[in-house]
Amino acid sequence: MNPAPEPGLAFQLKLYGGAFGAFSYISRRIALRRRWRMSEQALPGKPRRVPMDASGYSRRRFIGAGAGALAVAGLPAAARAVTNYKGHDVIVVGAGLSGLHAACILQEQGLDVMTLEGRNRIGGRVYTLMDVPGKPEAGGEWMGANYARMIDTSQRLGLQMLGPDEASDIREWCYRIRGEYILASDWESHPLNPTEGDDRRILPHRMLFELSHKNNPLSGQPLDAWITPEFARFDIPQTHYLKEYLGFDDETIRLMNVVIHTDHMDNTSALHEMRRYAVGEFNASRALANAGQPAWVQIKGGNSRLPEAMAASLDNPVELNKTVYAFEDKGKEVTVHCMDGTRYTARQVICSTPWPVLRKVKFTPRLPARMERAIDEIDYGTSIQVHFLLRKNFWELDEMPGSMWTDEPFERFGVHHRGPNGEATSAVAFINGNEAYKYDFMSDEQVSEYTMRELERVRPSLKGALEPIGIQSCHREVHGGGDWVFWRPGQVGQFAAHMREAHGNIHFAGEHTALMERGMEGAFESGERAAVDALLRS
Numbered sequence: 444m445n446p447a448p449e450p451g452l453a454f455q456l457k458l459y460g461g462a463f464g465a466f467s468y469i470s471r472r473i474a475l476r477r478r479w480r481m482s483e484q485a486l487p488g489k490p491r492r493v494p495m496d497a498s499g500y501s502r503r504r505f506i507g508a509g510a511g512a513l514a515v516a517g518l519p520a521a522a523r524a525v526t527n528y529k530g531h532d533v534i535v536v537g538a539g540l541s542g543l544h545a546a547c548i549l550q551e552q553g554l555d556v557m558t559l560e561g562r563n564r565i566g567g568r569v570y571t572l573m574d575v576p577g578k579p580e581a582g583g584e585w586m587g588a589n590y591a592r593m594i595d596t597s598q599r600l601g602l603q604m605l606g607p608d609e610a611s612d613i614r615e616w617c618y619r620i621r622g623e624y625i626l627a628s629d630w631e632s633h634p635l636n637p638t639e640g641d642d643r644r645i646l647p648h649r650m651l652f653e654l655s656h657k658n659n660p661l662s663g664q665p666l667d668a669w670i671t672p673e674f675a676r677f678d679i680p681q682t683h684y685l686k687e688y689l690g691f692d693d694e695t696i697r698l699m700n701v702v703i704h705t706d707h708m709d710n711t712s713a714l715h716e717m718r719r720y721a722v723g724e725f726n727a728s729r730a731l732a733n734a735g736q737p738a739w740v741q742i743k744g745g746n747s748r749l750p751e752a753m754a755a756s757l758d759n760p761v762e763l764n765k766t767v768y769a770f771e772d773k774g775k776e777v778t779v780h781c782m783d784g785t786r787y788t789a790r791q792v793i794c795s796t797p798w799p800v801l802r803k804v805k806f807t808p809r810l811p812a813r814m815e816r817a818i819d820e821i822d823y824g825t826s827i828q829v830h831f832l833l834r835k836n837f838w839e840l841d842e843m844p845g846s847m848w849t850d851e852p853f854e855r856f857g858v859h860h861r862g863p864n865g866e867a868t869s870a871v872a873f874i875n876g877n878e879a880y881k882y883d884f885m886s887d888e889q890v891s892e893y894t895m896r897e898l899e900r901v902r903p904s905l906k907g908a909l910e911p912i913g914i915q916s917c918h919r920e921v922h923g924g925g926d927w928v929f930w931r932p933g934q935v936g937q938f939a940a941h942m943r944e945a946h947g948n949i950h951f952a953g954e955h956t957a958l959m960e961r962g963m964e965g966a967f968e969s970g971e972r973a974a975v976d977a978l979l980r981s
């Protein structure tokens with residue numbers, strides 16, 4: 444094995460200082476802002492903050508309308524105009540984790556926030572399949588020990604966590620490579636294993652992570668080091684980096700590429716992957732620091748319970764089925780236009796939709812040229828999941844582990860063990876990257892049929908064992924765009940530091956704008972930053 448190096452204390456402090464230094468910086472900015480707002484509350488007619496209630500987030504209450512009206516009469520004209528403003532303080536577009544976190548912070552600070560969501564459900568890329576046995580996660584799945592904001596919010600909202608043992612998900616894999624089945628115990632000595640030395644002990648499903656992380660230049664650096672000029676020389680194709688810097692051969696790279704979260708390693712900046720593993724290393728260091736706590740957790744009852752609880756804590760209920768197609772910034776207020784013909788106005792907007800969605804959204808005035816290019820050119824990783832009910836324990840017939848990691852078109856087939864005693868509950872074929880594009884030419888039914896046919900072809904014991912119950916794919920959905928943002932070679936330097944720049948009264952949030960954390964915690968980081976930016980302008 445080639446385990447990730449155990450971080451020393453200095454290293455841990457550096458990382459800790461990186462992520463949580465920023466966190467406390469933001470907290471300080473909020474505290475300053477809060478003090479400012481509290482002094483404002485001496486003015487009658489202004490929102491008054493009250494302590495947190497049982498929902499976890501504090502609830503905003505207003506002074507009685509009569510007292511407010513009297514007070515307004517005594518204010519100068521400019522202040523009266525402000526107080527009489529009919530729109531909302533802030534409209535948040537998108538009820539994923541980033542938008543909801545921003546909305547909750549702004550409400551806590553006494554602002555009137557309206558949240559508009561295009562889908563008919565809360566949560567965006569966090570989506571628990573509540574109707575499937577075992578309630579598997581079809582979107583954001585694991586929270587790392589470094590997910591400080593997300594874990595804190597879950598705890599404040601009274602949600603419980605499950606570690607990997609309790610969540611008992613996919614267990615042991617068998618491997619199918621170049622048409623041959625290989626058991627984990629045989630991999631080290633198997634002739635199809637292309638690696639050398641200690642690397643031979645790394646199982647195929649761990650190769651991408653463990654080999655990519657070797658000699659990672661970002662290791663031990665602050666979490667936002669990836670956007671600094673010092674590392675710009677690694678904004679090159681990942682394949683080139685793996686060959687020229689780490690000396691891996693084509694077959695090793697081919698196997699690493701099977702489950703790449705982007706589209707292909709040729710198209711992925713090495714810096715993007717280095718950052719991914721540096722954040723993973725930070726997670727490992729946090730898990731070490733919290734000895735006894737699992738490194739990865741999920742929310743008991745399904746991760747969707749978190750965004751749902753956050754939405755329930757908002758005074759203004761999230762408006763569903765409100766697909767936004769245009770923003771009109773008139774200087775003093777922004778009008779947000781929805782597909783159902785409704786319009787909303789606010790002094791400021793936080794737009795948390797995935798970047799690719801904005802290709803179809805109109806901004807007046809137009810976005811700066813760099814932002815327009817970023818929206819056009821930045822893509823998200825693709826994946827498609829085909830979920831199945833299990834009709835029989837097919838693995839008992841061929842005596843191999845039920846879950847397969849393969850270089851076949853369906854890539855991974857996992858059996859979920861999410862029953863109360865670890866029983867098998869459902870299964871999923873999970874296809875990432877370039878392979879997923881092919882499925883764009885198929886209807887949902889064709890995807891299920893094709894995948895089942897391929898599975899039965901390579902594993903005869905699966906015949907009659909599977910019943911398709913649905914497919915899930917963010918990049919197929921109009922409100923999705925893909926799984927996670929990824930950076931192509933050269934894009935980190937061009938765009939990464941600029942994704943969070945406000946356009947007039949419109950701020951941008953979303954996992955793609957986070958500089959330190961990634962995935963769900965990145966969404967929280969970005970929501971917090973956008974909320975503070977909006978507060979500082981309100």
Ligand SMILES: Cc1cc2nc3c(=O)[nH]c(=O)nc-3n(C[C@H](O)[C@H](O)[C@H](O)COP(=O)(O)OP(=O)(O)OC[C@H]3O[C@@H](n4cnc5c(N)ncnc54)[C@H](O)[C@@H]3O)c2cc1C
Nearest residue numbers: 537539540541561567568583584585767953954962963966
């Ligand atoms: C399969 C999969 C597995 C993942 N696994 C993990 C994991 O294990 N750990 C991890 O940390 N992360 C994981 N992620 C990533 C994580 O889920 C996301 O990074 C995070 O949830 C993104 O949150 P967000 O608020 O930035 O965006 P979103 O959740 O996408 O929220 C944006 C919201 O905007 C809405 N919207 C879009 N367009 C419009 C419009 N025009 N008008 C109105 N509303 C609109 C969307 O419907 C959505 O609700 C995974 C993602 C996927 C897809």
